[in-house]
Amino acid sequence: MEYKQTRKGYADALIELGRQNEKVLVMDADVAKATLTEQFEAVFPDRFFNCGVQEQNMLSAAAGLALEGFIPFASTFGVFATCRAGDQMRSSIAYPKLNVKIGVTHCGISTGGDGASHQSNEDIAMARTLPNMTVIVPGDYEESRLATHAAAQMSGPVYLRFGRDKYPVVPEIHGEFQIGKSKVVRQGSEVTIITTGILVSEGLQAANILEQEGISTRVIHMPTIKPLDEAAILSAAKDTQGIVTAEEHSILGGLGEAVAAVVSENYPCPVHRVGVMDTFGESGHSAELLDKYGLRAKDIVTKAMQIVKR
Amino acid sequence: MIAPKKHLFLKDKARKIRKEIVTMVHRANSGHVGGSLGAADLVVALYHHLMKHDSTNPEWESRDRFILSKGHCTPVIYAVLADCGYFPEQDLLGFRRPGSHLQGHPYQPKTPGIDASTGTLGIGISTAVGMALGAKLKGQKHYYYVLCGDGEIQEGQVWEAAAFANKYKLDNLIGFVDRNYLQTDGHSEKVMPMDPLDAKWASFGWKVFEMNGHDFNEIIDTVEKAKKENRPVMIITNTTKGKGVSFMENKAEWHGKPPGIQDFKKAIQELA
Numbered sequence: 001m002e003y004k005q006t007r008k009g010y011a012d013a014l015i016e017l018g019r020q021n022e023k024v025l026v027m028d029a030d031v032a033k034a035t036l037t038e039q040f041e042a043v044f045p046d047r048f049f050n051c052g053v054q055e056q057n058m059l060s061a062a063a064g065l066a067l068e069g070f071i072p073f074a075s076t077f078g079v080f081a082t083c084r085a086g087d088q089m090r091s092s093i094a095y096p097k098l099n100v101k102i103g104v105t106h107c108g109i110s111t112g113g114d115g116a117s118h119q120s121n122e123d124i125a126m127a128r129t130l131p132n133m134t135v136i137v138p139g140d141y142e143e144s145r146l147a148t149h150a151a152a153q154m155s156g157p158v159y160l161r162f163g164r165d166k167y168p169v170v171p172e173i174h175g176e177f178q179i180g181k182s183k184v185v186r187q188g189s190e191v192t193i194i195t196t197g198i199l200v201s202e203g204l205q206a207a208n209i210l211e212q213e214g215i216s217t218r219v220i221h222m223p224t225i226k227p228l229d230e231a232a233i234l235s236a237a238k239d240t241q242g243i244v245t246a247e248e249h250s251i252l253g254g255l256g257e258a259v260a261a262v263v264s265e266n267y268p269c270p271v272h273r274v275g276v277m278d279t280f281g282e283s284g285h286s287a288e289l290l291d292k293y294g295l296r297a298k299d300i301v302t303k304a305m306q307i308v309k310r
Numbered sequence: 311m312i313a314p315k316k317h318l319f320l321k322d323k324a325r326k327i328r329k330e331i332v333t334m335v336h337r338a339n340s341g342h343v344g345g346s347l348g349a350a351d352l353v354v355a356l357y358h359h360l361m362k363h364d365s366t367n368p369e370w371e372s373r374d375r376f377i378l379s380k381g382h383c384t385p386v387i388y389a390v391l392a393d394c395g396y397f398p399e400q401d402l403l404g405f406r407r408p409g410s411h412l413q414g415h416p417y418q419p420k421t422p423g424i425d426a427s428t429g430t431l432g433i434g435i436s437t438a439v440g441m442a443l444g445a446k447l448k449g450q451k452h453y454y455y456v457l458c459g460d461g462e463i464q465e466g467q468v469w470e471a472a473a474f475a476n477k478y479k480l481d482n483l484i485g486f487v488d489r490n491y492l493q494t495d496g497h498s499e500k501v502m503p504m505d506p507l508d509a510k511w512a513s514f515g516w517k518v519f520e521m522n523g524h525d526f527n528e529i530i531d532t533v534e535k536a537k538k539e540n541r542p543v544m545i546i547t548n549t550t551k552g553k554g555v556s557f558m559e560n561k562a563e564w565h566g567k568p569p570g571i572q573d574f575k576k577a578i579q580e581l582a
């Protein structure tokens with residue numbers, strides 16, 4: 001299996017966008033080497049603004065640049081954009097619905113060695129409760145690249161979430177990227193797995209295991225958390241016995257709760273969530289942490305079995 | 311120095327605006343009267359003398375911008391914008407009421423003439439540095455005026471913006487700190503000491519001036535000087551909170567308290 005960084009998809013797309021549209025600007029808060037926006041700086045030094053270690057000012061200043069007609073991509077780590085600069089995301093960007101793209105990396109437990117302080121497992125919950133905010137969590141390098149282009153195409157605030165590590169390349173999710181649309185990457189009739197972000201590869205592996213057990217499994221990849229593809233969720237609720245959600249994020253407030261709300265209000269069926277339990281992470285290698293915090297195919301299989309055995 | 315006729319005109323405008331401020335906050339039974347009264351002379355001088363703007367074309371690209379970073383003082387900016395003709399004066403009746411475009415704090419998408427949304431303290435000046443940078447990238451020559459509260463500058467984000475303005479040499483940015491030494495919980499130097507303000511801003515690379523925020527000649531001369539600087543300028547604007555209504559002057563309690571009917575009548579009498 002090939003592995004590539006999702007943040008590299010973001011950084012590569014920024015350069016492509018920079019060539020296409022001179023209104024595209026990139027801002028960073030002294031993590032340009034980590035978000036990889038230094039690549040953009042190398043090509044377009046006059047359209048790159050390093051704000052230093054000041055995420056709050058970066059997001060409000062990005063709002064100012066958007067008011068002047070630019071398309072700023074404000075880049076930092078997920079935890080800094082949502083937790084440190086949550087007010088600026090809300091009051092400066094979301095409330096006036098300004099055309100700012102917030103591109104964040106180092107999200108989820110796979111951030112690894114930096115530990116809980118830097119592992120953003122709450123940011124999807126924070127971003128998706130903001131009115132006017134579009135929230136996208138791409139699954140691999142290519143989808144990250146395409147999602148960044150899609151974000152630039154639309155007018156309005158977008159939260160783009162990427163990881164730090166290299167993650168499996170999943171050809172099934174490539175092709176056209178439409179904000180708000182999920183992709184059925186495997187058809188099935190007994191149970192549904194809905195993934196977001198980098199857990200799509202674990203979802204597909206889980207489906208393989210379940211198929212071997214004779215359980216027909218549908219896998220839906222849902223990179224847009226908001227607006228949510230409710231039609232795809234309801235089809236799954238109607239066609240299969242239940243849904244397992246999988247996300248590299250807290251089980252609180254993310255994809256799982258969003259799916260559960262749609263299902264319970266419209267077509268109740270069991271929804272089981274795979275995600276980080278209500279706990280902070282710790283330092284470790286990315287793979288060790290995905291194992292330890294229960295974000296693997298086997299964890300998805302366990303939940304799916306609970307549904308089909310009900 | 312401005313011509314005596316102009317001086318009289320500005321004084322009359324300021325009196326009208328102060329009456330409107332007191333009326334709006336009384337009618338809504340909600341809003342910030344003290345800081346609005348204190349800033350009235352400055353905002354009148356900006357919109358009726360210093361700024362290049364056109365109420366018939368609020369989106370005019372080359373206009374000067376005004377960002378009310380102390381966003382709670384909407385009564386003063388709404389009264390001035392209505393007086394300039396950005397929207398009908400009867401809209402002021404809707405201040406802080408459901409369905410009105412006149413929100414408690416400035417909301418740029420809805421209110422003609424409002425150049426940036428503010429409200430939570432610190433974001434206004436920070437938005438302004440982004441706007442000023444944007445104008446420089448486009449080679450535009452207009453100015454960005456931003457009014458901060460002296461309580462507001464206790465926010466860390468203000469100093470992030472100050473550093474940013476210095477880095478990008480934003481000589482199209484002119485700030486005011488409304489120095490009335492009063493904030494919600496009392497005397498500013500007791501709540502959180504920030505003096506000496508001049509040294510603080512100067513150390514961040516800004517040119518600093520100080521002026522009496524109730525003297526039109528001084529306001530206009532100082533801003534004209536500020537425009538000649540080749541770096542961001544902060545003007546420490548000494549004001550009296552509640553200016554123009556004797557019983558509100560220098561009283562922290564009038565920061566966010568709406569005047570009841572008796573106080574309202576007394577205030578309007580004084581401003582007649």
